[in-house]
Amino acid sequence: MMPKSPENLRSHRWFGVNDLRSFGHRSRLLQMGYERADFMGKPVIGIFNTWSDINPCHAHFKVRVEEVKRGIWQAGGFPLELPAMTLSEPFQKPTTMLYRNFLAMEVEEGMRSYPIDGAVLMGGCDKTGPALLMGALSADLPAIFVPAGPMLRGNWRGKVLGSGSDTWKYWDEKRAGNITEADWREMEQGIARSHGTCMTMGTAATMMSVIEAMGFSLPGSSSIPAPDSNHPRMASESGRRIVEMVWEDLLPSKIVTPAAIDNAISVHQAMGGSTNGIIHILAMAHRAGLDLTLERFDKISQRVPVIANVRPSGTMLMEDFYYAGGLTALMAELGDLIDGSCLTASGRTLGEGLAGAAVHNADVIRPLSNPVYPRGGTAVLKGNLAPDGAVMKPSAAEPRFLKHRGPALVFDSYAEMKATVESDDLDVTVDHVLVLRNAGPQGGPGMPEWGMLPIPKKLVRQGVRDMLRLSDARMSGTSYGACVLHIAPESHVGGPLALVRNGDFIVLDVEARRLDLDVDEATLARRRAEWIPREPRLARGYGAMFARHVSQANEGCDFDFLAAGPPLPEPEIY
Ligand code: FES
Ligand code: MG
Numbered sequence: 150m151m152p153k154s155p156e157n158l159r160s161h162r163w164f165g166v167n168d169l170r171s172f173g174h175r176s177r178l179l180q181m182g183y184e185r186a187d188f189m190g191k192p193v194i195g196i197f198n199t200w201s202d203i204n205p206c207h208a209h210f211k212v213r214v215e216e217v218k219r220g221i222w223q224a225g226g227f228p229l230e231l232p233a234m235t236l237s238e239p240f241q242k243p244t245t246m247l248y249r250n251f252l253a254m255e256v257e258e259g260m261r262s263y264p265i266d267g268a269v270l271m272g273g274c275d276k277t278g279p280a281l282l283m284g285a286l287s288a289d290l291p292a293i294f295v296p297a298g299p300m301l302r303g304n305w306r307g308k309v310l311g312s313g314s315d316t317w318k319y320w321d322e323k324r325a326g327n328i329t330e331a332d333w334r335e336m337e338q339g340i341a342r343s344h345g346t347c348m349t350m351g352t353a354a355t356m357m358s359v360i361e362a363m364g365f366s367l368p369g370s371s372s373i374p375a376p377d378s379n380h381p382r383m384a385s386e387s388g389r390r391i392v393e394m395v396w397e398d399l400l401p402s403k404i405v406t407p408a409a410i411d412n413a414i415s416v417h418q419a420m421g422g423s424t425n426g427i428i429h430i431l432a433m434a435h436r437a438g439l440d441l442t443l444e445r446f447d448k449i450s451q452r453v454p455v456i457a458n459v460r461p462s463g464t465m466l467m468e469d470f471y472y473a474g475g476l477t478a479l480m481a482e483l484g485d486l487i488d489g490s491c492l493t494a495s496g497r498t499l500g501e502g503l504a505g506a507a508v509h510n511a512d513v514i515r516p517l518s519n520p521v522y523p524r525g526g527t528a529v530l531k532g533n534l535a536p537d538g539a540v541m542k543p544s545a546a547e548p549r550f551l552k553h554r555g556p557a558l559v560f561d562s563y564a565e566m567k568a569t570v571e572s573d574d575l576d577v578t579v580d581h582v583l584v585l586r587n588a589g590p591q592g593g594p595g596m597p598e599w600g601m602l603p604i605p606k607k608l609v610r611q612g613v614r615d616m617l618r619l620s621d622a623r624m625s626g627t628s629y630g631a632c633v634l635h636i637a638p639e640s641h642v643g644g645p646l647a648l649v650r651n652g653d654f655i656v657l658d659v660e661a662r663r664l665d666l667d668v669d670e671a672t673l674a675r676r677r678a679e680w681i682p683r684e685p686r687l688a689r690g691y692g693a694m695f696a697r698h699v700s701q702a703n704e705g706c707d708f709d710f711l712a713a714g715p716p717l718p719e720p721e722i723y
Pocket of ligand 2: 238351626627
C-alpha cells in the first residue's frame with residue numbers, strides 16, 4: 150500500500166473537506182473550466198517555471214511546461230503552473246547571485262502557502278537550479294528537477310564556439326589586434342544558436358549535473374541538449390514521475406544524505422565543474438541540515454580526477470558530452486567513487502539508474518586511467534590572506550602560477566580596475582598579482598563574477614594570457630586562468646584582503662594549499678587598526694536585507710534565517 154492516500158494529501162485540506170472554505174477553493178477551480186474529477190483526490194503538482202522573455206536559456210520552457218503537464222495528467226495528477234522569478238545570467242545585474250536566495254524563498258513559500266502536494270522545478274541557467282532546490286529542500290515536499298539542458302555548439306566559419314570561454318578568448322584576440330570588428334560581429338551571430346543553457350562547463354551544466362547526481366532528476370536528464378526531442382520526452386516522464394513520488398511520499402529529506410552530497414561533489418569534480426558549484430552545494434547541504442565545509446571539496450578532489458573533456462578544463466562541449474553517453478556514462482565510469490545505493494527521484498537507486506550506461510567516445514568522457522586533469526581539480530586554500538578559505542581551479546590555470554610569489558597590484562572596485570588595465574603605461578609585469586576587493590557577498594554586493602580580472606592590455610599585446618589574480622568575487626564557470634576566488638572573509642567586512650597594499654608580496658602555493666600575504670603581523674595589526682569599515686552597498690530594499698543576512702562564501706551565501714531548523718507548521722485554512 151502507498152504511504153499516501155487521497156485523504157491524507159496536503160491538498161485535501163483545501164479541496165477534499167466539506168466546509169465553507171473548500172467550497173470557495175473548488176468553485177474557483179471550476180471557474181477556470183476544470184471539472185471536479187480533474188482535481189478531486191488527485192496530487193496537485195506545482196510547476197515552478199522560471200520561463201521568461203528575458204531568459205534565453207529557458208526560452209523553450211514556455212512549451213516544455215505543456216509537456217510536463219501532459220505527463221502529470223497522464224499519471225493522474227493535477228498540474229498548476231506557478232511562474233517563478235527567473236534569474237537570467239546574461240541580463241540580471243549586478244549579478245543573479247544577489248537574487249538566488251530570493252527565488253529560493255519564493256519557491257519555499259509558494260510550496261508552503263498553496264495546495265501543493267509535489268513540485269516540478271524547471272530551471273537550468275546558473276543560479277536557478279540551486280535556488281529551486283534550496284526552496285524545495287526547506288519546504289520538504291516531493292520535488293523533481295527538470296533541467297533546461299545545454300544549447301547546441303556554437304559555430305563560426307566552421308570553428309566550434311563555446312559559451313563564455315570563447316567570448317573571453319576572442320575578446321583578448323580583438324584587444325591584441327588579431328581579429329577584426331567584422332569577425333567579432335559574425336561571432337555574435339554564431340555563438341548562441343539555439344535555446345538552452347551555456348554548453349561549456351559553466352555553472353548551468355555544472356549544477357544540472359550536480360542536481361542529477363544528488364538524485365533530483367531522472368537518470369541522464371541533465372545532459373540532453375535543449376532542442377533534442379529527447380528533452381520533451383524527459384519533461385513528460387518527469388511529470389509522470391512526480392505524481393508517483395507524491396503517492397510514495399518520497400521527500401527531499403529522504404534523498405539528500407551525506408552520501409548524496411558526496412556524489413554531488415564527486416560529479417562536480419569529475420566534470421571539472423564551475424567554482425560557483427561549491428557555494429551552491431554548501432548552501433543546499435546546509436538547507437538539508439547537513440554539515441559540510443570547504444575541506445570536503447578539497448578532500449574529494451584528491452581522489453576524483455576530471456574526466457569530462459569539456460571546456461574550459463577540456464576541449465569539447467556539452468553536446469559532445471551527450472553523444473558520448475552523458476552523465477550516466479560518466480558516473481558509471483567513476484565506479485566506486487560514486488555511492489550507487491543513494492535513493493533518487495526515480496524511486497530507484499542512483500546505481501540502478503546507471504544500468505546499461507556506457508561511454509561511446511573515450512576522448513570526451515575519459516577513462517579514470519586517462520583523465521583530463523589527474524586530481525586536485527578544486528583546491529581549497531587557506532593562509533593569512535584567507536583565514537576562512539578561498540578556492541581555485543588549478544585545472545584551468547597555467548601551471549607556472551600554481552606556485553608563485555609576486556607583488557600585488559590592488560583595485561578597490563571593478564570600475565577602477567577596468568579603467569586602469571587598458572592604460573599603456575601601467576607599471577605591471579606578468580609576475581604581478583592582480584587583486585580585486587570589495588566584490589564579495591556584501592561588497593559586490595552579491596559576489597559578482599568578476600574574479601577573472603582582465604589581463605592588462607599592455608601584457609595582452611606581449612602575448613600574456615594568464616596571470617595570478619585574487620579576489621573575494623566569484624567567476625563564471627566558463628572562465629579560466631590562475632584566479633583565486635571566494636576569499637573569506639571578504640574585504641568589505643574587514644577580511645585581511647582589505648589590508649593588502651600595492652607592492653606587498655603575495656605567495657601562492659597550491660600544493661601546500663596556502664595563500665599568504667608576506668607582510669609581518671605587526672604591520673598588518675597597524676593596518677587593521679587604521680581600517681575604516683565601509684558603508685553598506687545598498688541602504689534599503691531587498692539589498693539591505695541581503696547585506697544583513699547573507700553568510701560568507703565558505704558557508705554558501707545563504708540567509709541566516711533560511712537555515713535548516715525545526716519544521717514550520719502547515720498554514721491554517723480559514
Ligand atoms: Fe544561462 Fe549561461 S547564461 S546558462
Ligand atoms: Mg555563468
